[in-house]
Structure formats: structure tokens, C-alpha cells
Amino acid sequence: MLLTLSMPPTFFDNSPKRQRFLEIILDAYPPETKRKRLVGLCKTRWVERHTSLETFTEMYEYIIPCFEAILFNEHANIYKEGEKVFSWDRETRTKAQGLLSSLKNFTNILAIIVARNELHTVKPMASKLQKRDFDVYQAYTLIDETRNKISCLREDIDAQFSEWYEEAVLVAEKIGSTVEAPRTSKLAIHRANAPNESTKEYYLRNLAIPFIDCLNGEFNERFNPNNRMGKEILALLPAAIRGENDIKSLVQNLIFWNDDLPNPCALRNEVIDLKMFWESKQVDLTEISLRIYALKQADIDVFPNIRTLLKINDR
Structure with missing residues (x-):
């Protein structure tokens, strides 16, 4: 293709x-x-x-x-x-x-249409991640949203594929192509040959589903949540701390950087104060670089530990 x-x-x-x-x-x-x-x-x-x-x-x-x-x-x-x-x-x-x-080969027609629609799920993320002013927390949020979109598409692949198949059939009719599946063989080993009862089902099982499964697997391998460096620190960014409900777990995770903190005993209170601070702020956090903005707002006298952690995330 x-x-x-x-x-x-x-x-x-x-x-x-x-x-x-x-x-x-x-x-x-x-x-x-x-x-x-x-x-x-x-x-x-x-x-x-x-x-x-x-x-x-x-x-x-x-x-x-x-x-x-x-x-x-x-x-x-x-x-x-x-x-x-x-x-x-x-x-x-x-x-x-x-x-x-x-x-004019129908397999190629359908493959292009399937690829266009399935890859559409990652287009917004790919575009955003190439921008220089896109914040790391926003990037991780967008990655998670994209992962959910791919998963939802996989769950609804039967219904979605029906529309793509109809589009491919329409294109085939316009250009004089024949709508048919490749000849199948019980001994086929060099191409997908899942059991099917119709041309449409053949392409669903051998084209659309393998493509979305491959996309899902490659995406999860490339953007594995467990491989995010300093992901606990990201919870201190404005958009995240506003919705944080488990302060105890967050503080326990941040203790990992205990040796770098100027006053570890005050970390829990600082996190609580930080949550209240951002909840009182009336600012659209989607329009700014969260990491830079959060660091500027973290007064060294009020949030010495928080400021240190945000600088660690900036390295």
C-alpha cells in the first residue's frame, strides 16, 4: 500500500x-x-x-x-x-x-481508505507534538486521549469499517474497478488469510482489524505510560493539581526526590497549599505553557520544595 x-x-x-x-x-x-x-x-x-x-x-x-x-x-x-x-x-x-x-486493484483502494481513517486518530497528536510551545503535561494528556481514541475505534471497528467499505466500493465503481477479494487458499502463508464468509468480511478480518491492532500495539510501545520520566512531578502542574484527590499518594510518590528537597517535612503542606492556590486562580490553563507558568508562579519563599521539583522536571 x-x-x-x-x-x-x-x-x-x-x-x-x-x-x-x-x-x-x-x-x-x-x-x-x-x-x-x-x-x-x-x-x-x-x-x-x-x-x-x-x-x-x-x-x-x-x-x-x-x-x-x-x-x-x-x-x-x-x-x-x-x-x-x-x-x-x-x-x-x-x-x-x-x-x-x-x-484499480480494489485491495489497494480499500487499504488507502482504511489507512486514512485509522491514522486520523493520531493526526491531531502528531501535529501538536511538533509545536515548540506545547507543554509536556499537555502532551502526555493528548497522548492518553489518543490512546483512548484508538481503543474506541478498535471496539467499534465493525461499524466504522462498514462506512469505509461503502466509500471504497463507490470509488471502485467510479474508476471501473472490480470489487472482489484476493483468491484464498488453505495453504497461504505469505499473506493474511483469516476465515471469512464474504468480500467485506475478508477485508475486515485481514485488513482493517490487523491494521488497527498494529497501530494500537506500536502506539502503546512508543508511548508507554510506565516510561514517563518524572511523571509524578507532572501532577504538580496547574491543570493536574486542580483535579488531584489523593494528596497522600502524590506526596508519597514525590518523596523519591527527598534528598533534593530543601525542606522535605513541609512537602505535604506545600502540596495542599498549591492545590488551593491553583483552584483560586481564574486563568485558562489550556492557553499557556503549564510547566513554565507553574515554575514562575511557585514563589521560592512559599513553595521551596515545589519549585525544586519543577526545576527537576525542567532538566
Whole structure:
């Protein structure tokens, strides 16, 4: 699927003539899309990867007639620029043949749509985590929210997949693709081959569910809550301490840094005072960097232990 996504943008980007021809094709259809260029698949940045998926699905039904026009030259007199009729060399037509065959494969159509929808759960997080002014506590909160979104999607995958499947069938009808599952075999060992009773169920069991399970597993491994450095200190940030109900447990966790504290005996009272301090503050904590703001507000004479702990978290 990733190979299917990466090749068409390269095909057009490497040739101004091909890109211009694609734009002429797009202009010949109703203005259902404002996009004029495919977006390459970024290997590292998830936001750009999702943008690539969105762009590809939006332009899918227009890319097909472009390849058909290049390959069969059936509409050369229509898709032309002024009096200039486009002609294509053997290399271009050979590449167009392979790409056309790949894009009209229903498995690839559905795979792109499934990936776009399932990866949508991580798009907001990926975008936010790339911002320089995003606070660490807000980041952990967003990560936990994203984990819950992935889990909810997994629980509701049957209903969600039904909508994705209908979208894929609609795209297939528009481009003249056949809706069918790959031939199955009891001895298949190189591809997913879970038992199924229909084409839809085949793709649910062998495409949608494995993809979301893989996403869930990789996400939990990458953002394991048990591997968060100084996570107890994060509970001292304004948004967290406001909702903290177990002061005793929090203080016990913070005692880990006992040797660094200027006055450990006063830590419990400071935590209680800090909770009351932030509960009395009328400020929108979603619009500021919590860690920096909390450190500035922690007066060294009033909260010496808290200030020390916040500085530890800043290292």
C-alpha cells in the first residue's frame, strides 16, 4: 500500500509535462477538488503522511483517467493544451500501465481508505507534538486521549469499517474497478488469510482489524505510560493539581526526590497549599505553557520544595 502511494506523486513530480497533463485532466472535470498536485508519502512525519492519504483519496477518481489517457491515447484531442496534442514515450506509457493496474486493484483502494481513517486518530497528536510551545503535561494528556481514541475505534471497528467499505466500493465503481477479494487458499502463508464468509468480511478480518491492532500495539510501545520520566512531578502542574484527590499518594510518590528537597517535612503542606492556590486562580490553563507558568508562579519563599521539583522536571 505504501508503495502504491509513493509512486504516483513521483511519476508526476519528475516530469513537468506529466504534471501539466494531470492539471488539464483535473480542469476537464467538475470542480469537486481544488487540489492540483499529489503529495508524496513522508516516511517520518505522520502529519504529512496523513495529508498524503487525504490528497490521494480526494484525487483518486481523476488520476485514473489521466493514466488511461496516457496509456491508450483515446482522448488526445480533448486533453490538449491549445493546439498542442500530448504524446508520450514508451517509458511513460509503461509506468502508467503499472500504476493504472495497481490503482484499480480494489485491495489497494480499500487499504488507502482504511489507512486514512485509522491514522486520523493520531493526526491531531502528531501535529501538536511538533509545536515548540506545547507543554509536556499537555502532551502526555493528548497522548492518553489518543490512546483512548484508538481503543474506541478498535471496539467499534465493525461499524466504522462498514462506512469505509461503502466509500471504497463507490470509488471502485467510479474508476471501473472490480470489487472482489484476493483468491484464498488453505495453504497461504505469505499473506493474511483469516476465515471469512464474504468480500467485506475478508477485508475486515485481514485488513482493517490487523491494521488497527498494529497501530494500537506500536502506539502503546512508543508511548508507554510506565516510561514517563518524572511523571509524578507532572501532577504538580496547574491543570493536574486542580483535579488531584489523593494528596497522600502524590506526596508519597514525590518523596523519591527527598534528598533534593530543601525542606522535605513541609512537602505535604506545600502540596495542599498549591492545590488551593491553583483552584483560586481564574486563568485558562489550556492557553499557556503549564510547566513554565507553574515554575514562575511557585514563589521560592512559599513553595521551596515545589519549585525544586519543577526545576527537576525542567532538566
